[in-house]
Amino acid sequence: MNRFSVRCALLVLWPLAAAAGAADPDAVDRIRGEVRASSTTEADMTERHRALMDWASSLLGEGADIDPALPREEAGDLMRLVRARDCERACPRIDEAFRKLEALAGGEAGVRRRRLRAAVPPRTISLAVMTREVSVIDAVQVSEKGMLRAEDGRVSLEAGSEPVWVVEGKFPARRNLTPERSPFGFHPALCSGADGSPDYSCAHELGADWDRGGLYLMWVMGQPDLLKDEYDWRPFDDYFRRLPDSLMALKNITVAHDGMVKRAGMPHVKRPSGHKKFDVTGYLEGTSYRPKDPEAYARWVKAAVRRYPRARHWQVDNEPPRGREGYADLMRVTYTAIKEANPKAQVLVGGLHLPYGRTARAYERETLPILRELGGKYLDIVDMHWFGGVGEWRDLAPALDRLRTDLERHGFKDTPIWITEMGTYSGRPGRMPEQTERDQASEVVRRYVTALAEGVEKVFWAWGIDEGFMDPEDDDFFDRTGLIYDGIGEGDPGRGTRKAAYRAYAKMTEFLRRCEGGRPTRLQAEAGVVAYRFRFPGEERGVLVVWLDH
Known part of the structure; x- marks a missing residue:
């Protein structure tokens, strides 16, 4: 997960697209009537978009499945367009979304309800x-x-x-199973230790064997002065120094985090206090993924791979393309540099969309072009990211059937598949449908078993072992995916309390390893x-x- 652009990363999650606070049903009903009477204009675009998102979130909170009318990917696109004040593209799509929701909600069968607990x-x-x-x-x-x-x-x-x-x-x-053959990982595998400082004690207790750490190796951090052929390895050295010998490392490597690259229309990202700002203009071609000086970037990548031989698996960036150009070019130069430094290293493409439900359109529009551009080269492992609600374990098998067909078509037949981010929550983050601890624990087992049965080689739970993400107080999806409570929010039994999913995960690894x-x-x-x-x-x-x- 991109720590610096969580708001962009969570376009699949409705609470982030909706307005803060509880929806006003009377205001939503009024605006629904106005949309039926007149088209959206720049003057009322923001208000109508807010009402649309409030209505959609309210339906979701009741357990409705609105994907046929307003897929979450479309909701994310609308959010970006409205923030960019692009009425020419946003206004007709807002009107169309209202019409589709009206048709779905008023149809003969009404809104199809999710069976959240799959009871x-x-x-x-x-x-x-x-x-x-x-x-x-x-x-x-x-x-x-x-x-x-x-x-x-x-x-x-x-x-x-x-x-x-x-x-x-x-x-x-x-x-x-040796650690290298084990399918069990976390993104990240850190948790709060007995003294409150982060350590890997819980990963050991849970039976995890892989860590996809939150700190990515970035050229913008590793070579702070481009005029000097000198590298700063201190933060990365510290990571490898703390990582226990028992854990395998999957490391992300890139020019700069997506959240460091400013583009028009992208939402503001609240960053942790004390977070250092980086100027990426000297490192990237505009807002693309392409390094401005590919040779200098390649030298740094090779130096990093040689410095950290313990990392035998490298992932290029995180979740492309995020509205940026040139990801395939970044893959080519990074893959080539990694293989020159360590021919035995394995290289993963950044986490891609799965072709199902709410991410099906993004798969067609964003994932397939990357595979076509790479043309059967420059990656050893395909990575998919898979989040959602209870019961969505059923979606994986047909999605992977489609994925493997497309991989073969584009020259990647029999390429291994990993899922380096997978998760669901407990509680009710934002206005999402409530899921109990038992719901989450059941889904942990069902998702892992289903993924392994479908031939996925590694699966990393995300976000993390502890609850809490970038800003725990905003109570979004990733604040509740952890397996240990963080002591924040209504109904939280106290910081450090293990959830049912924690015990279910530990028993699963005890058996399957x-x-x-x-x-x-x-x-x-x-x-x-x-x-x-x-x-x-x-x-x-x-x-x-x-x-x-x-």
Whole structure:
């Protein structure tokens, strides 16, 4: 996640597009009537846009699915255009958004409600197993549900929408997956230690093996004086000095953070107090991704890769293109420099959109052009970012089917896929629909299992282990994705309190790091049952994960 441009990064999240404070229903109704009577003009553009966002956020808060009428990507585009005072493009789109919402809300079926908790009435199911006895563990409450004896190779157990683990026999005595083969990571893996200072103790407790740190290696920081062939490694040295030997490092590298590049129409980003400002004009060609002096930038990249041999995986920038040009050019020069410094290093493209739902249009408009420009070269691993609400684990399989088809079409057949940012929240950030701790914990397990079953090699939970992002007081989506409470906000039980998702994540890694790795096997089961087996090394038996779907 781009720490310096969180407001831009969260265009998929409605509260950031909506006006601050609670919506005034009377004002929204009045403006809906005005839009029906007359087209939006520059004089009323801001007021009508605010009412549109308030109406949309209110519907979302009730659990409505408004993506067919107003995708979140479109909402983000509108926000930028309105802030830029571009009425020529914004005003007709505001009117069209009102019309589509009116049609959706007033249709015969009304607004389709999300089933946030994906709640399915529990029922008894029959499951084929490979041992005479199995133990059943609640994946959310992390509690033993008891032993079951198989009859004719099957057990009967009660299942619901919350996952359960079914262990066939005894677990192997020790973990099997090395850190490099492990799929478990965090962005970032830091948490508040016992004395309040950041450390990696929770990452160890959670069973995480990868860190995608919040500090990116940036040329603008690493070579503060372009007239001198001298580099400042101090902040980056400190990161690698603190990183435990047990954690693998995925490091982002770029010219400058997206939030440092000022473009017309981009929202203001509130930065942490004491944040240093950087002048990037000498480093970039205008507002593009292209380094102004590619040779000087390449020298710095090679020096960085050689200085930090522990980092064998490098990601170029963060979430392109963000309305900027030249990302493919940045990939080419960075990839080439990294490979010259360390031919065995693996290079990831910046986090791309998944082709589904609210990000489908952005995928077509922004992700596909990058893949076409790269033409089957200059990347070793494709990275996708995947956020959203409870129940959206279902969207991943069809999205990855489409992605792999497009990768093959553009020369990237069989390219590994990682997800270096994935998350959902607990509570009710802003005016988003409420999700309980158990909702979040269930989704942690379902998303990880689904991703691994679809062949994703690494998955990093984001944002972070602790709650709280850039400005915790603004209570946005990423302030609530963490697995440990930060002590801020209504209903918070206190700083340092572990959520249900924390315990669910730790139990998941405890089990799956002892398995052989790779894709689990989807089991044949009765209708509505989702069941996978992760095999123990060298055996057919293993640990099953089971839940009910609609």
